[in-house]
Amino acid sequence: MEIRVLRYFLAIAREGSITNAANFLHVTQPTLSRQIRELEEELGQKLFVRKSHSMTLTNEGMLLRKRAEEIVSMVDKTEAEFSSMENIIGGDIYIGGGETDAIKLVADVVKELRNDYPDIHYHLYSGNAADVTERLDKGLLDFGILIQPADISKYDYINLPAKDVWGVIMRKDSPLAQKDSIHKEDLLNIPLICSRQAMSQERSKNEFAQWFGEYFEKLNVVTTFNLVYNAAIMVEAGVGYAVTIDKLTNTTESSSLCFRPLEPRIESGLNIIWKKYQIFSAPAELFLERLRERFA
Template sequence: MELRVLRYFLAVAREGSITGAADFLHVTQPTLSRQLKDLEQDLGKKLFTRSSHNIILTDEGMLLRKRAEAIVDMVDKLEAEFNSMEETISGDVYIGGGETDAMRQIARVVRGLQLCYPNIQYHLYSGNADDVTERLDKGLIDFGILIQPANLSKYNYIDIPGEDVWGVVMRKESPLALKDTIQAADLIDVPVICSRQAIKQTFSKNEFADWFGEDFEKLNIIATYNLAYNAAIMVDEGIGYAVVLDKIVNTSSDSNLCFRPLKPRLESGLNIVWKKHQTFSAAAEIFLKEIKAKFTKET
């Protein structure tokens, strides 16, 4: 299975048609169709369902797409790292993390490095802890930013100064907006939008589950989210109240939304992590050296 063919396959999956993919790849349609047919024969599986106007991935095709994207990303990253091995430091640093105001501290590190190393590029990937650690374990990103509690046993890590504050985002005309803080009892009889990661973690002991205590089972969770931006849209449309971290959702004066912290106050620490025995590119090494200098305490 050639990398070139995997790129062809991904183009077809993305464009949804042979014609569109052929135009994008600058190859003829017969050539592209033949390559896809050979790929299906090599794998012994049907990858597409074809119609007169478009093509749809089969279950096997969806699996191949996921694996092929990871492979192509890895190859691109490897090529970029080797291309950066020159006297002038350049290259790429890949950082994954959840939505958190701690990214501002990372941005300040990047801003400082830009003066000395303007040829380094930074690539940000957003996702929850499972998404980030999966990409970290596969070598698709160099560093991950994890919101505590998180399993750090497989990683080297540095504590990021400061903590994120949990609270509830709601429309400004909502009854709970009259309160300065939100207690667990306030959320019992209202529709709640909650992070999927937080719900998953309640099956093991953690600070989020401890805050709710027995009341967690009484919550009317009508929706879950992976990214707080999407949760904010649900709130803005009157779907419910979203439990989120502060400073992630726009609650400025021109927004329909407001934020109220939880009481008792619930805060989560943050870590920047990387794989143990990781071999970094020159660019990533420089970034690591800088965050160690800025955040000091390594574990």
């Protein structure tokens, strides 16, 4: 299985037809068709459902697409790392993390490093803790930013000097907006929009389950999310109340939304993590040095 053929496969999956993919790749349609047939024969699986003017992925094709994207991404990252060895002031750094206001601390380090090394480029990936650690373990990320609680026992890490405050985002015309803070009893019998990570954690490690106590199983969770931006749109539309952290959504005077903290207060610490015994590219090593100077 060649990387070139995987790129061909991904192009067809993205473009939806042999014709469009051939134009994008600047290869002939017969060449592209032959390569995909040979790939299907090699794998012993049909990868596409072929129609008169389009091609859609089979279940097997969707599995290969996920794996091919990871493989191609790893190859591109490896090539970039070796290329950067020729010149220490250039290269790529891959950072993943959940949505948090603490990214400002990392942004300050990036800005400082760019002043000295303007040819270093940064690639940000947004996801929950499971998404970030999976990509970190596969070598697709150099660093991850995790919001506590999270299992960081198998990683090296630096504690970031910041705390995320948990609360509820709601419309300003909602009854709860009249309160200064939100208690667990306030959240019973109302539609809630909650973080998928928070709802899926083990009960013993779940801050929300511990905060809600006996009320946790009685919550009316109508929607889950992993990006607060989308959750805020749901709130604005009147779908429910979003339980999330502060400063990720516009809740200023000009907004129709407001934020109220939970009481008793829940604050989450943050860590920037990387794999133990990680061999970094030169740019990533420089970035880690600056992180340690600033926060360690």
